[in-house]
Amino acid sequence: MEFTAKAIAEFLNGEIAGNPETKVSTIARIEEGHEGALSFLANPKYEQFIYTTNSSIVLVNRNFVPVSPVRAVMIKVDDSYKAFASLLQMVEQSKPKKKGIHPTAVIEASATIGADVYIGAYAYIGEECNIGNGCRIYPQVYIGDKTKIGNNCIIFAGVKVYHECLIGNGCTLHAGSVIGSDGFGFAPQSESEFMKIPQIGNVIIEDNVEIGANTAIDRATIGSTIIRKGVKLDNLIQIGHNVEVGENTVMAGQSGIAGSTKIGKNCMVGGQAGISYHIKIAEGTRIGAKSAVFGTIKKENSVFTGYPAIEHNTFLRSSVLFRKLPELNDKIDNLEKEFESIKKEKSKPPVK
Numbered sequence: 631m632e633f634t635a636k637a638i639a640e641f642l643n644g645e646i647a648g649n650p651e652t653k654v655s656t657i658a659r660i661e662e663g664h665e666g667a668l669s670f671l672a673n674p675k676y677e678q679f680i681y682t683t684n685s686s687i688v689l690v691n692r693n694f695v696p697v698s699p700v701r702a703v704m705i706k707v708d709d710s711y712k713a714f715a716s717l718l719q720m721v722e723q724s725k726p727k728k729k730g731i732h733p734t735a736v737i738e739a740s741a742t743i744g745a746d747v748y749i750g751a752y753a754y755i756g757e758e759c760n761i762g763n764g765c766r767i768y769p770q771v772y773i774g775d776k777t778k779i780g781n782n783c784i785i786f787a788g789v790k791v792y793h794e795c796l797i798g799n800g801c802t803l804h805a806g807s808v809i810g811s812d813g814f815g816f817a818p819q820s821e822s823e824f825m826k827i828p829q830i831g832n833v834i835i836e837d838n839v840e841i842g843a844n845t846a847i848d849r850a851t852i853g854s855t856i857i858r859k860g861v862k863l864d865n866l867i868q869i870g871h872n873v874e875v876g877e878n879t880v881m882a883g884q885s886g887i888a889g890s891t892k893i894g895k896n897c898m899v900g901g902q903a904g905i906s907y908h909i910k911i912a913e914g915t916r917i918g919a920k921s922a923v924f925g926t927i928k929k930e931n932s933v934f935t936g937y938p939a940i941e942h943n944t945f946l947r948s949s950v951l952f953r954k955l956p957e958l959n960d961k962i963d964n965l966e967k968e969f970e971s972i973k974k975e976k977s978k979p980p981v982k
Contacts (some may be wrong), residue, residue: 668685873895914931
């Protein structure tokens, strides 16, 4: 589809600097721009490219003042990054949506399927399932018995949702994610044997949650593992049994949360971070990449980094000492040598 600068500016409530009839039909990074493409400039590190880009239109912040001529039409908005995201949503929504039920899909007779639903090839919908209106279920998806999925959800190819899970409205589950597999529950019976503890709970995913590819969310031992509304989980994340992730929390790839831990609202967890079991993380907490949190964080809106995780400012001060350890070690060695030399001198008998 083609969009004019005028139409884009009206959609974004932006101000045009250039020809309002300039058209774009695709999107490109500013450093790779070409004719007919739209780009954006949000990070000052990329400002150099706005003077050389071949993109036809560039979104910029209202306070941007070029220091050289810009060939592209500029649309000035309050926040170019957010505006760009809004445009991407508009483009995505304008694409034709898949509809209908593929003849190879298996839907048990007791399942209920809403209106305007797409179910792809070789998907399976179990007994007493309830699929809401406007859902798109791609090929080879498995939906276990008695699972309920709200309206307008997107479940990509190969997703597995085990029995009795609950998924809210507007959720997106990316390829290969597994919802409701057994929690890691085993009781020691001897030094070398473990007895499996049945995991009889479920997983509840509230509205507008997005779950990345190959992320696993374990079902609860008893009760529910809960992902609250607005949560965004990256690829390759592990959520243990009986965990609760608070509203609008975001987690980056390869991070993991051990069983029965409670994460507050509006938290941010960096990639490869690990959070121990049976602890609580206060609202607004930010945890740095590769950090390991072993204890409860009580202070809201705090920042923790490191292994084990400590408050970020303390970590920064400590890291200065880490870098100086070789130098400090050399100083200690020299002092020890001087001390030994002084001891030897003192131990000599006095000269008569």
